[in-house]
Amino acid sequence: MNGSYALMGSSAIIRHVQHLVYKVAETNSAVLITGEPGTGKDAIAKIIHERSPRNKGSLIPVKCGTGNEESLELDLFGYEVGYFQGNTQARPGYFVEADGGTLYIDEVGKLTTKLQLSLLKAMNEGVIKSFGAKTETPINVRVICSTSVDLEHLVKRGVFLEDLFYKLSTSSIYLPPIRERREDIPILAEFFVQKFNQLKSKKILGISHDAMNALLQNSWTHNTQELENLIERIVVLKNSGSIDICDLPPRLRNLVTDNIDAFYDRTTQAQQNLSSLSMSNQNSYHNLSQPNINQYSKMSHQNIQSHGNYNQQIAKENNLQNNHSSTLSKSQNNSSIMNNNYSQLNSNQQNYNPNFSQSQSGNQVHNQINRPSMFEDLPSEIDQFIKKEIDLGSGIDFYRVVEEFENRLISEALRRTNHNKNRAAQLLSMNRTTLVEKLKKRATSSPIKNETGRVKRNSAFTIFDGLGNENPDFEAIDFVNISTEDSP
Numbered sequence: 507m508n509g510s511y512a513l514m515g516s517s518a519i520i521r522h523v524q525h526l527v528y529k530v531a532e533t534n535s536a537v538l539i540t541g542e543p544g545t546g547k548d549a550i551a552k553i554i555h556e557r558s559p560r561n562k563g564s565l566i567p568v569k570c571g572t573g574n575e576e577s578l579e580l581d582l583f584g585y586e587v588g589y590f591q592g593n594t595q596a597r598p599g600y601f602v603e604a605d606g607g608t609l610y611i612d613e614v615g616k617l618t619t620k621l622q623l624s625l626l627k628a629m630n631e632g633v634i635k636s637f638g639a640k641t642e643t644p645i646n647v648r649v650i651c652s653t654s655v656d657l658e659h660l661v662k663r664g665v666f667l668e669d670l671f672y673k674l675s676t677s678s679i680y681l682p683p684i685r686e687r688r689e690d691i692p693i694l695a696e697f698f699v700q701k702f703n704q705l706k707s708k709k710i711l712g713i714s715h716d717a718m719n720a721l722l723q724n725s726w727t728h729n730t731q732e733l734e735n736l737i738e739r740i741v742v743l744k745n746s747g748s749i750d751i752c753d754l755p756p757r758l759r760n761l762v763t764d765n766i767d768a769f770y771d772r773t774t775q776a777q778q779n780l781s782s783l784s785m786s787n788q789n790s791y792h793n794l795s796q797p798n799i800n801q802y803s804k805m806s807h808q809n810i811q812s813h814g815n816y817n818q819q820i821a822k823e824n825n826l827q828n829n830h831s832s833t834l835s836k837s838q839n840n841s842s843i844m845n846n847n848y849s850q851l852n853s854n855q856q857n858y859n860p861n862f863s864q865s866q867s868g869n870q871v872h873n874q875i876n877r878p879s880m881f882e883d884l885p886s887e888i889d890q891f892i893k894k895e896i897d898l899g900s901g902i903d904f905y906r907v908v909e910e911f912e913n914r915l916i917s918e919a920l921r922r923t924n925h926n927k928n929r930a931a932q933l934l935s936m937n938r939t940t941l942v943e944k945l946k947k948r949a950t951s952s953p954i955k956n957e958t959g960r961v962k963r964n965s966a967f968t969i970f971d972g973l974g975n976e977n978p979d980f981e982a983i984d985f986v987n988i989s990t991e992d993s994p
């Protein structure tokens with residue numbers, strides 16, 4: 507678990523998650539990371555550890571549910587000489603190995619009740635007793651846990667200790683599935699191409715427009731992990747050029763060649779099914795906020811029926827989201843951070859922001875965006891950004907917000923023109939040279955330096971902050987990629 511890790515992505519959600527991750531990293535509290543399998547929970551745990559004051563200590567990962575209870579107990583707490591017949595060597599457990607650092611317990615919901623009690627005791631008392639020991643050993647360990655199941659549901663079923671649940675969820679971070687933040691797909695996909703180019707000594711140029719459209723339309727039930735595995739397979743099999751539609755597996759190719767209306771129906775249905783399945787996982791505090799959610803669903807339903815008043819509706823939802831947040835923070839009276847409404851808001855936005863057109867006739871492919879204006883959602887994104895800043899109590903930095911808005915407009919124009927600077931400049935009613943200047947400025951204003959002090963371009967694992975203040979390398983990555991390539 508060494509090295510630097512980044513949470514790649516540019517969606518409003520991932521930027522918000524990054525911000526939370528950085529805030530939580532500064533504290534010493536327990537953290538509960540929730541989200542479907544493959545969304546990046548391990549990656550978040552690594553980032554929290556790396557950015558915390560404990561980063562000189564070790565990050566010790568613990569996988570639950572893979573062995574029997576007894577061996578996990580021995581692994582966690584260790585044992586003394588003579589504990590087994592004939593054993594001549596003591597073994598410090600994971601708690602001792604993580605002393606001064608972080609213990610990361612993956613799928614904590616799979617711990618047996620006995621181990622849950624031992625974990626709670628160790629966290630409450632700051633001591634452990636290894637097997638065969640006569641005395642207790644003090645430990646200084648931060649505990650981070652992850653789960654892809656709804657722990658509150660397990661509490662209600664009586665299979666997870668309520669006290670442990672509240673202890674762990676002092677700070678909670680929910681990582682939404684990738685289908686709820688499709689804007690992250692191009693960045694993640696290109697990132698994985700570069701990663702496997704390096705690992706497999708390949709020189710694949712990138713991903714073609716059509717192939718990227720297919721990636722954007724897939725439902726990714728196994729999340730980022732599935733995308734990463736797919737890109738790895740393709741990079742291994744391919745020798746040169748860009749990844750094109752013909753390199754994708756048939757089920758993905760069909761997303762582009764199928765009747766797009768049928769595809770839309772299929773995907774929407776699949777997403778609804780998945781959302782209803784995962785809702786209970788996501789919303790640990792849903793009882794507190796049920797009235798809001800009901801109200802929200804009604805609004806969403808109306809929205810789906812009418813594309814008019816889009817911005818007003820999103821603005822209302824933003825207010826609703828804020829009301830929801832304050833309800834939560836009042837009720838919880840701790841630093842628990844839940845993003846539930848946030849993800850609902852995002853998935854609702856997707857109803858208006860599909861990367862494919864519903865108005866397809868016949869079997870032709872439509873790649874156009876079916877909405878009144880290509881930047882329709884940006885003001886509400888900026889609204890959210892500003893509201894988050896206010897909610898976090900850090901005040902508003904005028905120049906940062908303006909810069910953020912500019913960055914998002916440019917990023918969006920480049921993304922939608924497949925990084926073609928001429929067309930992006932046209933979309934922005936800007937001279938190409940002005941755009942290039944802005945890209946260069948952005949690239950040089952946030953250089954990523956390596957150990958020798960030289961600027962390292964497009965570093966694979968560099969922490970970035972979409973909010974612009976802590977480490978704005980993300981913008982550098984995004985823009986450096988574009989400004990240094992030979993696009994027209």
Ligand SMILES: Nc1ncnc2c1ncn2[C@@H]1O[C@H](COP(=O)(O)OP(=O)(O)OP(=O)(O)O)[C@@H](O)[C@H]1O
Binds near residue numbers: 512542545548730734
């Ligand atoms: N935002 C991200 N940026 C970079 N890499 C990511 C991101 N999200 C996920 N990944 C990569 O995707 C893969 C899956 O992520 P990870 O293992 O962290 O998911 P997980 O939610 O912990 O999955 P599981 O529940 O199965 O343990 C990893 O290789 C991880 O590095």
